[in-house]
Amino acid sequence: MNQFSGKFITFEGGEGSGKSTQIKMLLNAMHEAGMEAIRTREPGGSEGAEEIRNLILLGDKNKWDGETEALLFFAARRDHLVRTIWPALKAGVWVVSDRYVDCTRVYQGYGREGDKEGIETLYRFIAGDFESDLTFVLDIPSEVGLGRVMARTQDNWTPDSINRFEKQELEFHKRVREGYLDLARKNPHRFAVIDASKDIESVQAEICKVLRERLGAPLT
Numbered sequence: 001m002n003q004f005s006g007k008f009i010t011f012e013g014g015e016g017s018g019k020s021t022q023i024k025m026l027l028n029a030m031h032e033a034g035m036e037a038i039r040t041r042e043p044g045g046s047e048g049a050e051e052i053r054n055l056i057l058l059g060d061k062n063k064w065d066g067e068t069e070a071l072l073f074f075a076a077r078r079d080h081l082v083r084t085i086w087p088a089l090k091a092g093v094w095v096v097s098d099r100y101v102d103c104t105r106v107y108q109g110y111g112r113e114g115d116k117e118g119i120e121t122l123y124r125f126i127a128g129d130f131e132s133d134l135t136f137v138l139d140i141p142s143e144v145g146l147g148r149v150m151a152r153t154q155d156n157w158t159p160d161s162i163n164r165f166e167k168q169e170l171e172f173h174k175r176v177r178e179g180y181l182d183l184a185r186k187n188p189h190r191f192a193v194i195d196a197s198k199d200i201e202s203v204q205a206e207i208c209k210v211l212r213e214r215l216g217a218p219l220t
């Protein structure tokens, strides 16, 4: 558990696993239950971090090498922590983030098969021993998630829709999925793996159940 009175919940999982959909519903449920909660996202979540987000996500998929990209993520993350996450947690607010450091661990460490220890060192430099109180991994076969993204893109296309990561090959996405499951196996107290191939309501019900049982959230 972190040292603050608010709780820090993060959502992880591959493209199209339903993170944004579930977080939106969860925030509604939390507010209805009278909980003080905010929703944020990475990369981004503060003014400076949103600027760095655009550097990371837009453009050619080989624009940055792995190390440069990792440093950009950690620069954005530090700003997000200092300006958004820590102040809210200190004030007793629950913070729900659409991705956090586990996505760097997994995309860089497993997807790109990069330096896992180097990533931990960078994380300790910006965050000390701070971690999420609970991280949901929305687990889904990569093909299904990518299929959802394609369907969403056709309905509602924006230039940000097809970002660099969605252009990566399927093998990369499979390594990402395995990476999340590996982290969850190694850190069972911090992680909850949810079967995200079920319908939207069932996934939401499972998330609320885990939050009630593990963090005492007053959700129905």
Ligand SMILES: Nc1ncnc2c1ncn2[C@@H]1O[C@H](COP(=O)(O)OP(=O)(O)OP(=O)(O)O)[C@@H](O)[C@H]1O
Pocket: 013, 014, 015, 016, 017, 018, 019, 020, 021, 022, 148, 149, 151, 152, 196, 197, 198, 199, 200, 203
């Ligand atoms: N359980 C579900 N069953 C079927 N479709 C779903 C489910 N959850 C979400 N979707 C749909 O799949 C698409 C992707 O969902 P969403 O945007 O929430 O995923 P995401 O994990 O946030 O994706 P990204 O990684 O691209 O941000 C959306 O069109 C959404 O409506």
Ligand SMILES: [Mg+2]
Pocket: 019, 020, 021, 098
């Ligand atoms: Mg999303």
